[in-house]
Amino acid sequence: MSRTYFDRTEPIAALATPEGRSALAVIRTSGEDSIALVARCFSRPQALLDAEGYRAVYGWILDPHSQERLDEVVALVFRAPHSFTGENAVEIMCHGSPAAAQRILDVLYVQGFSPALRGEFSFRAFAGGKTDLVRAEAINELTQASCEAARHDALQRLTGALSRKLEGIRSLMVDVLADINARLDYPEDEGPEESARWVQYMRRAQGELSDLIQSYPGGRLRQEGLLVVIAGRPNAGKSSLFNLLVREERAIVSPEPGTTRDWLESWISVGDFAVRLVDTAGLRNSGNPVEAEGVRRSHSLLARADVILYLVDGTVGLDDEDRAFVEKYPGALLLWNKSDLPRCMPAPPAWTAVSAKDVLSFGSFESMLKGVLSSYIRQAQTSGQYEAQVRIASERQEQLLRQAFEALSQAMEAQTAGAGLDLVALHIRESAEYIGEITGNIAPDEVLERVFSTFCLGK
Ligand SMILES: Nc1nc2c(ncn2[C@@H]2O[C@H](COP(=O)(O)OP(=O)(O)O)[C@@H](O)[C@H]2O)c(=O)[nH]1
Ligand SMILES: [Mg+2]
Missing domain, CATH: 3.30.1360.120 (Probable tRNA modification gtpase trme; domain 1)
Known part of the structure; x- marks a missing residue:
């Protein structure tokens, strides 16, 4: 066994x-x-x-x-x-x-x-x-931190900043619950000033929950790095661009279409942040099962990408597959490659002419790209003052925070609708339990197994 x-x-x-x-x-x-x-x-x-x-x-x-x-x-x-x-x-x-x-x-x-x-x-x-569970997760996050920003956030969580914040939110709820319980024993005593205070407490708890929920996209980005995926038809120059950006001959560049069959990844840094750059197999329908699997993996990476760089060979031009791609991923950065070649056609509107061969022009493209990535990262950070703020980076925590927020909304609705106090208390208790599951006070065994099984061996 x-x-x-x-x-x-x-x-x-x-x-x-x-x-x-x-x-x-x-x-x-x-x-x-x-x-x-x-x-x-x-x-x-x-x-x-x-x-x-x-x-x-x-x-x-x-x-x-x-x-x-x-x-x-x-x-x-x-x-x-x-x-x-x-x-x-x-x-x-x-x-x-x-x-x-x-x-x-x-x-x-x-x-x-x-x-x-x-x-x-x-x-x-x-x-x-x-x-507690939040700190244990932070230990794991610290072992995986890919950049300074990730290390900073994980260390904050490890030293208990998030646990304390959650404890503060939970104690607001516990205060209201204690009051309600007292009132349940003497229902005739409930005055309007009482319920106004409860609502105020619950609003405050919700405000803090909402801050944490909103910190997730930025926190996740800082923890996992920005996922940038290079896509395009075979031979567009994806691997050449990848090698230039990572400053290494990592990917095999070849005039033979379909050379890159799996994806390759490497990390580059943009400011304090880690960017996970991925070179994918060319997107084309192929009878070859290995190539088809490469294409399937490319699509699954694209679905998760924060930023997509889509390349077209400017000497060949756009075809229906390219147009379909642009329609499917409207946010992709569109790159018209091989602009160094005289037979390269002029870049259509919305496309940026680049060359993975002309190192001089590549420099200015690289700065432009880093600018785009930095502004993406800035946007994803809901607040600029990240030194002071506590962030979350775990999807598990984010989902539980949302559930806790929702349960509080229900409690407030019940209260406004004049429902019984026991119903209000029920929703508040439910909310407090979600918080308890985040810190692990009341986490079921399978939740614990799931969390710890993502850790490193020996940690
Ligand atoms: N002249 C020129 N050739 C390029 C450029 N980018 C890629 N190539 C060539 O195009 C071919 C396919 O490139 P590769 O990077 O393997 O394309 P991938 O299939 O999209 O990964 C290779 O022979 C490259 O040397 C470019 O900007 N200019
Ligand atoms: Mg390739």
């Missing part, structure tokens, strides 16, 4: 650093017996068993059966509850070759550690009350 996050009695271990060569790698373990289990395959078991929390112990990891030395390491000991998970834990710093880390992990598994699930260390920190 496969393990779930909720089997918290088992000791777990995982590589916390990326697989590949590096100076050092970190293997993380956690669980009540973790120190004793690591000691069984450590050259100085007693030193490890006696170590106080936060102590580094030097030694060798051994295969306990053959006594073979596997690697020279430093083991960091954490004692419950003073560890990330709140459990006893050992972090092993070993040499950073995949072979060394794997041998150590194999030995640990034989001792009784289970391979950790994605995000399982964070889950244990959450389940043990070390962090």
